[in-house]
Structure formats: structure tokens, C-alpha cells
Amino acid sequence: MPDTKSLADGQRVLADLNALRAIGAYETGVHKPTFSEPHKRSLDWLVQKLPEAGLGAEIDGIGNVLGTSSKSGPKLLAGSHLESQNYAGWLDGPLGVVYALEAARVLNADPWFKGAVEVAAWCDEEGHFGSFLGSRSYVGQVTEAEIDAARDRTNGRTMRDALADMGLAGRARIAVEKGRHIGYLEAHIEQGDTLESGKLAIGVVTSIVGIWQYRINFVGEQNHAGTTRMAVRKDAGLALAKFCVAIDQRFPAACGPRTVWTTGRITLDPGAPSIIPGGAEMLFQIRDDDPSVIARLEDLLRMMADEASAKGPCAVTVTKLRTGAPAMMDAGFQEAIEAASKAMADGRSIRMPSGAGHDAQMLATVMPAAMLFVPSIGGISHHWTENTADADIVTGAQVFVDACRRMLSG
Amino acid sequence: MPDTKSLADGQRVLADLNALRAIGAYETGVHKPTFSEPHKRSLDWLVQKLPEAGLGAEIDGIGNVLGTSSKSGPKLLAGSHLESQNYAGWLDGPLGVVYALEAARVLNADPWFKGAVEVAAWCDEEGHFGSFLGSRSYVGQVTEAEIDAARDRTNGRTMRDALADMGLAGRARIAVEKGRHIGYLEAHIEQGDTLESGKLAIGVVTSIVGIWQYRINFVGEQNHAGTTRMAVRKDAGLALAKFCVAIDQRFPAACGPRTVWTTGRITLDPGAPSIIPGGAEMLFQIRDDDPSVIARLEDLLRMMADEASAKGPCAVTVTKLRTGAPAMMDAGFQEAIEAASKAMADGRSIRMPSGAGHDAQMLATVMPAAMLFVPSIGGISHHWTENTADADIVTGAQVFVDACRRMLSG
Known part of the structure; x- marks a missing residue:
């Protein structure tokens, strides 16, 4: 004592x-x-x-x-x-x-x-x-x-x-x-x-x-919210929402016991009520103390972006902003x-x-x-x-x- | 002539x-x-x-x-x-x-x-x-x-x-x-x-x-993006993304032949990469020349908000901003x-x-x-x-x- x-x-x-x-x-x-x-x-x-x-x-x-x-x-x-x-x-x-x-x-x-x-x-x-x-x-x-x-x-x-x-x-x-x-x-x-x-x-x-941070961009087609039929839209905001939901569905099977991930910021371009967003961006973060878990999740993220781009109608790109050991x-x-x-x-x-x-x-x-x-x-x-x-x-x-x-x- | x-x-x-x-x-x-x-x-x-x-x-x-x-x-x-x-x-x-x-x-x-x-x-x-x-x-x-x-x-x-x-x-x-x-x-x-x-x-x-415009708010719990386990999060941004996807899935069965709807702006609060959003807001617009179609879609929107609130973990509220005949x-x-x-x-x-x-x-x-x-x-x-x-x-x-x-x- x-x-x-x-x-x-x-x-x-x-x-x-x-x-x-x-x-x-x-x-x-x-x-x-x-x-x-x-x-x-x-x-x-x-x-x-x-x-x-x-x-x-x-x-x-x-x-x-x-x-x-x-x-x-x-x-x-x-x-x-x-x-x-x-x-x-x-x-x-x-x-x-x-x-x-x-x-x-x-x-x-x-x-x-x-x-x-x-x-x-x-x-x-x-x-x-x-x-x-x-x-x-x-x-x-x-x-x-x-x-x-x-x-x-x-x-x-x-x-x-x-x-x-x-x-x-x-x-x-x-x-x-x-x-x-x-x-x-x-x-x-x-x-x-x-x-x-x-x-x-x-x-x-x-x-x-470590904190790994990504910018995920969605490119669609900006257009008028009143005159563009639903069938021909390329709504980048909707593509982003679908991607967020897909992460929520697919990450749990690939993550570690303590992994966390967060979409902290979402921006639609141009962000006006009467315009279909032609662009959208999310800031996405993954944290874990095991770099191999992060590597697996980053692979999954990029694969999901490729799948979404292939399926259309919006192109999805993942850019790594920060790698934290x-x-x-x-x-x-x-x-x-x-x-x-x-x-x-x-x-x-x-x-x-x-x-x-x-x-x-x-x-x-x-x-x-x-x-x-x-x-x-x-x-x-x-x-x-x-x-x-x-x-x-x-x-x-x-x-x-x-x-x-x-x-x-x- | x-x-x-x-x-x-x-x-x-x-x-x-x-x-x-x-x-x-x-x-x-x-x-x-x-x-x-x-x-x-x-x-x-x-x-x-x-x-x-x-x-x-x-x-x-x-x-x-x-x-x-x-x-x-x-x-x-x-x-x-x-x-x-x-x-x-x-x-x-x-x-x-x-x-x-x-x-x-x-x-x-x-x-x-x-x-x-x-x-x-x-x-x-x-x-x-x-x-x-x-x-x-x-x-x-x-x-x-x-x-x-x-x-x-x-x-x-x-x-x-x-x-x-x-x-x-x-x-x-x-x-x-x-x-x-x-x-x-x-x-x-x-x-x-x-x-x-x-x-x-x-x-x-x-x-x-006519243009009917709504503000849809999601209330969760603001928290640290590194220390809050996935299981206990109340992520208002994720709730918003799920709601957007649900609209995309459920509106087509209830809309008219020319109805269009758009989420033009999304804001997460506080909107920082390392903070789980405690609040989220979307501006949502429906247009049709048949008010009865709008009424049906507005009912659906409010029902979906109630369902999402009941299911949790975030509370969803729909506020009508503009009614256009x-x-x-x-x-x-x-x-x-x-x-x-x-x-x-x-x-x-x-x-x-x-x-x-x-x-x-x-x-x-x-x-x-x-x-x-x-x-x-x-x-x-x-x-x-x-x-x-x-x-x-x-x-x-x-x-x-x-x-x-x-x-x-x-």
C-alpha cells in the first residue's frame, strides 16, 4: 500500500x-x-x-x-x-x-x-x-x-x-x-x-x-426534379443512400470484433430541393487495431463500388484520404x-x-x-x-x- | 395559312x-x-x-x-x-x-x-x-x-x-x-x-x-465514431439512407404514371468525419398534377416514418413545407x-x-x-x-x- x-x-x-x-x-x-x-x-x-x-x-x-x-x-x-x-x-x-x-x-x-x-x-x-x-x-x-x-x-x-x-x-x-x-x-x-x-x-x-478514412464519390446526372421521369434519372444521392445501406448489410460479415465504421458527412451536389443531385460525396471512416481487418474491409469497399458502378446508373469511386497505423x-x-x-x-x-x-x-x-x-x-x-x-x-x-x-x- | x-x-x-x-x-x-x-x-x-x-x-x-x-x-x-x-x-x-x-x-x-x-x-x-x-x-x-x-x-x-x-x-x-x-x-x-x-x-x-415539399428529420444519438460500438449506435445518417432506399422501393407501387419525387438535399448533424451523426435531415419533394395521388403518397410517407420510428433506433418525423395546387x-x-x-x-x-x-x-x-x-x-x-x-x-x-x-x- x-x-x-x-x-x-x-x-x-x-x-x-x-x-x-x-x-x-x-x-x-x-x-x-x-x-x-x-x-x-x-x-x-x-x-x-x-x-x-x-x-x-x-x-x-x-x-x-x-x-x-x-x-x-x-x-x-x-x-x-x-x-x-x-x-x-x-x-x-x-x-x-x-x-x-x-x-x-x-x-x-x-x-x-x-x-x-x-x-x-x-x-x-x-x-x-x-x-x-x-x-x-x-x-x-x-x-x-x-x-x-x-x-x-x-x-x-x-x-x-x-x-x-x-x-x-x-x-x-x-x-x-x-x-x-x-x-x-x-x-x-x-x-x-x-x-x-x-x-x-x-x-x-x-x-x-488506426483510422482509415475514405472519400466515396457518386457521379450521376444533374437534372430538373420536376421534368425528368423517374425511369431515366441518374440520381447520385439515391446511389449514395443505397451504398450506405449496402455497407450496413455487408460489413458485419467481414469485420473484426471491435471494428467500427462511420459515415460522418454527406454532401449532395448541388443540394437544391428542385434539382436531382448529379454528384454526391460521403466521408467514410473505418477503425480497428488490426491492419489486416482494415485491408479486408477496404477490399470489400472497393469491390462494392465496382459492383455499384457496373450495375449503374451512377459511377462510384473510393479515394483513401488517411491511413492510420x-x-x-x-x-x-x-x-x-x-x-x-x-x-x-x-x-x-x-x-x-x-x-x-x-x-x-x-x-x-x-x-x-x-x-x-x-x-x-x-x-x-x-x-x-x-x-x-x-x-x-x-x-x-x-x-x-x-x-x-x-x-x-x- | x-x-x-x-x-x-x-x-x-x-x-x-x-x-x-x-x-x-x-x-x-x-x-x-x-x-x-x-x-x-x-x-x-x-x-x-x-x-x-x-x-x-x-x-x-x-x-x-x-x-x-x-x-x-x-x-x-x-x-x-x-x-x-x-x-x-x-x-x-x-x-x-x-x-x-x-x-x-x-x-x-x-x-x-x-x-x-x-x-x-x-x-x-x-x-x-x-x-x-x-x-x-x-x-x-x-x-x-x-x-x-x-x-x-x-x-x-x-x-x-x-x-x-x-x-x-x-x-x-x-x-x-x-x-x-x-x-x-x-x-x-x-x-x-x-x-x-x-x-x-x-x-x-x-x-x-403542384409541388409538395417535405422536411424529413431523423433523430439518433451523436457520439464518438471511434469508441461507440456498432451494436449500440443510433446513427441518424444511416437511418436517413435506409429511408431513402425504402422510398425508392415502395413509392413506385403507389404513384401515378407521371409522378416524380426527389431528395435534393441531405444534411448530417454535426457532419464531422469522426462523429456519429445524432441528427439528419432531407428535403423531399413530390410532384404530380393529381392531388389525390399526392395525398396517397403523403400517407405512405408518414406511414413509413411511423414504421421506422417504431422499429428504431432513430425517430423519424415528416414536416410538410409547401403544398402546391x-x-x-x-x-x-x-x-x-x-x-x-x-x-x-x-x-x-x-x-x-x-x-x-x-x-x-x-x-x-x-x-x-x-x-x-x-x-x-x-x-x-x-x-x-x-x-x-x-x-x-x-x-x-x-x-x-x-x-x-x-x-x-x-
Whole structure:
């Protein structure tokens, strides 16, 4: 059993999370897009809190907040993100930052404990301006040209303008210091219902699944919705609907036990009520942690497109937009999290892949990385009704702090 | 046989149509949205042409161009519109205006012919700012408040700003003068393939079908596309796709011989690649000239929505946005057009309803109205590849002028 001095303070964790929820509150969640005013205030809040954990605080030129320790001994990097999706939940991101802050407060202040937790809030994990820009910048994968080209997906504001408004224009970006950290730990809400439905407290993440994304285009013939007989139509929208239904019918027989697939966006061209759509497009995504399953499904998808084109009346093409290799989590760290769950949560943990992407997959390219999940009520995510029971938040904090202690000790 | 003096000049008609095509040309068609610069130039072109037909020209406060005659005897109003859909065809609108101009040139100049053709170009038939604003204004159905509220559907510009830019702010709107006209005649491209496939020259329009429009909403549960298992999803986009396919399967058994239906727009909420859509919406339209067929299909649509809701996992609701009664064309005028087709086009005509809406349906509320169609190559409409063979354009003009002569003669 750990010394009581290294226990998380559950009430302090809840108070911090609620303080962050009050910044940019929307219904019971938050609206805190990257580089919005409430996002800026959240970063400032963290900068003011980090000294409580004996950490020097800095915001770098891409909006990452880093808290660094001058304590001797091994250092563990921990964190998550503070911005939110539009009109989304209060814990997606802040939970991992506050857990990291709490672990740093508990462990860094203990003069008998060798080592320290350093804290990071990665900017724009939610992808308002790009894909994992903050953590990718830290691991050295973002060029100045990429920042030049980035725009807010909601309102088109350039990232350069946003950085200038934040007072960050021209500031240096902080990059990983090779050898400084033994690894990276991130906590997050599960965003699914595996833990809740199994009455579990902790998910020990084994891997972060890859995301394969496709654009599927349908080409028919644009025409007048009043004068074109049904028999001669080439309705690209109807072709798209049939394709979606065919995927729903045929994918289950070819997928793996955890595969998921989603059509997130549909666009008809020209999209007017009195015009038969001559074109249609869908954004389609497949996620799995087994690339061979993805390969099988992609083959099926292309075969279905060929069949639909051959049958007519519309031509169907599949374009791959994104290939995501899964990121494997460190085996030793998984054991440390599992041991912490035994100590602090009666062993109510399960090993599971993460279906969502996280900054940890970027950190995993430069150091050992690990993640732990806490339950999501109803599995709801990316919506302001997202929530986790206070008791689960507190248990998660205790497991997190204990896992940090074990990782730094081990 | 008519006097040769009252024949249309086919080359003059083609030259006028090509002059209008050169204003706002896009590929082989035009991009001439309402109150755009090329639309303004097209109206100015007509104002300059009308005196050739002995007509006094005026643009009124909603952008209608009216050419009025001081000749004694009966007067027939004829016309169509000069603006286009975005990036659309060159004949949709201008054909009817140039035919009317040609009929006025031929008949008004003949001192032995009793009566005159007056010419109208109705503004915004294509509905950039509303629904038949120009012709509805003329028949007294548009209030100032409706103009105050109208905005360009493409760019949001207010109609008041657009009218001011056109130099029309504060100008009076011209309303129908009861008893002035014996009726209204409009020519238009068919926008379908009935004439072409039947090797016919003229469609004698019997009625303009009603348009019934619906918004169909699907409510599921917004969630994370990576973490939510397939089995527990409530994907509103998939529910919409299934509904589209079900309409395609079940409507044919319940529809009439000429019914058409179209899903012109689909929107997923929030429409992001990594979020399972919690909401989805489709704009759905049914057209027929038999209200009892529409009633039967609407019942089926609502029954299908109830079935889908009961089956789950998404709730489906149907909201009626627009109910359009069909407009009947004048029987005597139909006979006049048919007689003109016998005289000028070897009787290659057919009686048919119009599946598309036209200004004639508005004029039909205040005076006898009629329409004639010329063939559309491949039935293509509302696209810049829309076209009609020159020979068909010339034949149509000859039938149109002869029909005007017959209608005015009684």
C-alpha cells in the first residue's frame, strides 16, 4: 500500500475540473474551441496552477502548455488537452490535464520520492485547425508551412491570425528533449460504454486504433426534379443512400470484433430541393487495431463500388484520404496501471484498445506511452451531455497518481 | 395559312438568344443569378430591344421588365425570365422572352393585324431570393415585408441591398391591370425528354403540376465514431439512407404514371468525419398534377416514418413545407397552340403537363394562361449543358408567333 501522502485529493481534482468547466460553460458542458477566448483563459488557469506542483510554466508558439520540474531523478510526462469540440463535454481533455496536475502536486512535493511528474496541455487535440497539431509539434512533425496553411474548420480563421490574437506570434515551439522523460501517461474518459456496462473503473489501454478514412464519390446526372421521369434519372444521392445501406448489410460479415465504421458527412451536389443531385460525396471512416481487418474491409469497399458502378446508373469511386497505423502502448506501463487499479480500485480494470485517437499516439513515436480510461456515462462523447460520475473521477485520480508513482519507481 | 408577314424570323431569334448567352457566359451556358451584373445587363438589353416591337419599356421596383403597347385592339401578355440558376443553361428563361419579343416584333408592326403582344421578363423565376417573386408581385401576392426579409440563397445578400445596387430602390412595382390582357402565353424548354424521345416539336401544356415539399428529420444519438460500438449506435445518417432506399422501393407501387419525387438535399448533424451523426435531415419533394395521388403518397410517407420510428433506433418525423395546387392551362389557348403546331410544325405536338413550376402558374391566377414547350436535348436542365437544336428553336418560334396570332384573333 502506498504512503497516504501519495494519495490523490479527490475533492481538489473535482474542484479543478469544475473551475475549468466554468470557463466557456455551455449547458452542462463547454464550448471551448481552440484559440477561443475561453480556451485562452483555460490555458492561463493552468499556467497559474502549475507552480502549486513545483513546476515552471510556459506556453509555447503553438499553444502547448508545458510545466517542467527542476527536481532530480526520473521524470514522467503526463497530460492531455484543454480545448473542446464545439458545444461538447467538460471532461474530454481537462480530466487528463487535471490528473497530471494532481499527480505532480502529490509526487513532486514529496522530498522522499525520487522523480517528478511534468505536465503538458497539448494544443488542438480536437483538430479545429489540423490533426494533433500540439503534440505533433512537440514530437517534431509540424512544419511552419503547415501552420501557415492551417485554418479553423468552423470559421476559416487562419491559425497565424489566431496565434497572433493569443499573443503567441513569433514565439518558439518547444520540442521533445530526447532522454528527459521515462515516458508519457495520459488519462481520458472512455467515450464508449465498455467500462460502464462491465461495472469497471479503469480501462488499461493496449493500443490506439488506426483510422482509415475514405472519400466515396457518386457521379450521376444533374437534372430538373420536376421534368425528368423517374425511369431515366441518374440520381447520385439515391446511389449514395443505397451504398450506405449496402455497407450496413455487408460489413458485419467481414469485420473484426471491435471494428467500427462511420459515415460522418454527406454532401449532395448541388443540394437544391428542385434539382436531382448529379454528384454526391460521403466521408467514410473505418477503425480497428488490426491492419489486416482494415485491408479486408477496404477490399470489400472497393469491390462494392465496382459492383455499384457496373450495375449503374451512377459511377462510384473510393479515394483513401488517411491511413492510420495503430499505436501500441508500453507493456510495462500497462502493468503499472493494472497494479495501481488493484491497489486503488479493487482491480476493477480491463485491458482494451482505444477506438479514439489521442495525443498519446503522437508521444508514442518518441517515448514509451500509456493511457488509462475512466467510465463515460452512457458512453456519450463529443456532446455537451458527456459526463462521468464524481466517484469514478476520484477513483481514476487515485489510480492515476499511484500509476505515476509506480512508473517513476519502476 | 398565315400571311408570310406574320412569320417569325428564325435567324433573328437565334441571334438574340446568342446575344443573351454572351452576357454572363459559363462554358456553353450562363451563370446569371438574379440581380448579378450579367442579369442586370440582360435586363438592359431587353429594355433596349423592346422599342423594335413598338413597345414602351420599363423596369419596375422588383426587377420585372414590362413592354407595353399603345396599339388598339386586344392585347396578349407573353414572356418568361432572364436570370438563370447558378452555372446553368442558356435557354431556360431567355427562350420565352425572345419568342415573346419576336411575336411582338412580327404582330405589333402589322397595321392590318388587330391587337398586340406585350412582353414581360419576370424577375427571379429561378428563386434565388424567393419563390416566383416577380410574377407573384405582378399578380399582387408579394408584400413589402416579404421583400424586406428576402435574401440571396447563395450568398445571403438581402434583396433590399440587391435592389439598391440595381438602382431600383424605392421604385414602384407594376401590378396587373385587370381586363388589359386576353391572357398570357409562355414558351419554355421542356426540361425533360418526352418531346425528344417522341420526335415531337411542341408540347402543349395542359397544367403545371403542384409541388409538395417535405422536411424529413431523423433523430439518433451523436457520439464518438471511434469508441461507440456498432451494436449500440443510433446513427441518424444511416437511418436517413435506409429511408431513402425504402422510398425508392415502395413509392413506385403507389404513384401515378407521371409522378416524380426527389431528395435534393441531405444534411448530417454535426457532419464531422469522426462523429456519429445524432441528427439528419432531407428535403423531399413530390410532384404530380393529381392531388389525390399526392395525398396517397403523403400517407405512405408518414406511414413509413411511423414504421421506422417504431422499429428504431432513430425517430423519424415528416414536416410538410409547401403544398402546391396544380395550375390548369386555358383550354381555348391549348387549341390555338395545337392549331399553330399543325400549321407550322406538321402537327408534331403532344399535350402534356409541366413537371416544373413556371411564372405562367402565377399569371393563371389572374388571367387565362398557356404554355408551349420545345424539346430539350437529352432532357438536361438546370445545368450548363442544357441545349435545344437550332432547328427546334426556330420551329418553336414559328409556332409561338402563329399561336399568338390565333389567340389574339379569337
